Amino acid sequence: MVRPSGLKVLVILELFIASLGIASGLNLLADPSGKGLGLDVIIDKVPLDDFTLLGIWFLIIYGFLPVSLAYGLWTGKFWSWTVAMILAIVELIWVIGQIYFVGMNIWQAIIGVIALLTLYLLYRPSVKTYFGT
DSSP states (O other): OOOOOOHHHHHHHHHHHHHHHHHHHHHHHHHHTGGTTTTTGGGGGOSSSHHHHHHHHHIIIIHHHHHHHHHHHHHHOHHHHHHHHHHHHHHHHHHHHHHTTOOOHHHHHHHHHHHHHHHHHHTTTTHHHHHTT
């Protein structure tokens, strides 16, 4: 079956999220104070002593998982459609939390738009048909 164009865009979006997740995760693991990402100003607003756990979260959930999703989506693995939908919802919830704790910035807007676009593309008839949903 021919891959729908929406699927190709989904793979690119997942790889973009992965690059952000890996870069952010490594940054926070290298400097758990969060200063490199501008998070040091909110450490007193969150229930963490430093951002090591957040760095691990970014690396795994927003880094390695989207790489796996890109592969799964590209190869038509059924599980990838469901997991991509769940991750997009998690990203939206995450962005709302960031806006609450940090305030709005361009990165929240970009990630929010990517999450919404991901959900939209996952529900396109051609993509759903490709995954047999």
